[in-house]
Amino acid sequence: MNKTDNNADHSDKDTKQTILNATVRLIREDGLQCATLRKIAAKADTNIALVNYYYGSKDNLLSDAVRVLLSTFDDAFKALEDLSLSPKERLKQFFIGYIANLEQYPGLARQMIDQGHNILASQDEYTRYAKTMRMKHMHAALREITNEQDEVKLRMMMLQLYGAIIFPLTMSSCSPGAQNKLETSFQFPSIETQIEALFEHYFYKYNI
DSSP states (O other): OOHHHHHHHHHHHHHHHHHHHHHHHHHHHHOGGGOOHHHHHHHTTSOHHHHHHHHSSHHHHHHHHHHHHHHTOHHHHHHHTOTTSOHHHHHHHHHHHHHHHHTTSTTHHHHHHHTHHHHTSOHHHHHHHHHHTTHHHHHHHHHHHHOOOOHHHHHHHHHHHHHHHHHHHHHHTSOHHHHHHHHHHOOOOOHHHHHHHHHHHHTTTOOO
């Protein structure tokens, strides 16, 4: 590869990263609902054609942006690595911190669920997601609690817990009008209360 090719390759990578960085900034500043291709292109100081050229679709771009946002949830992920806590407490503190971060970005939880088919579409995509979400540490905590060694079963448990905790958040992150109706008909308990109740039922047969 000659020098010209190297420069072109670096330019492509820089442009793609600029678009991704602009998307993340837009979501942080204005929310996921405002992350249209037009606004992303303007934020990146480029055009929609280039956004589509580098990412293929808005879904692909948002998938990468969501992954970047999740990787910054350091306070939540640190709880999974705190071995001074019991495994159940590590999971609890992780979910509390994780939900607190998700709530900063309305619509992000729903977007993650909508992208579930992309995450599970290939082993490479799932591996990237698992690395971002520190699945290894989650499985370690679950393994300590349940003594389960089968990775497939541990993954199933994690998805069940995740779904039970995330669902109320997706319900409350709907449109403002629907959210107001929901709040008048049902008041969700605090996330701490929800997790305590879930763990009490889910892990009732394990003494730890």
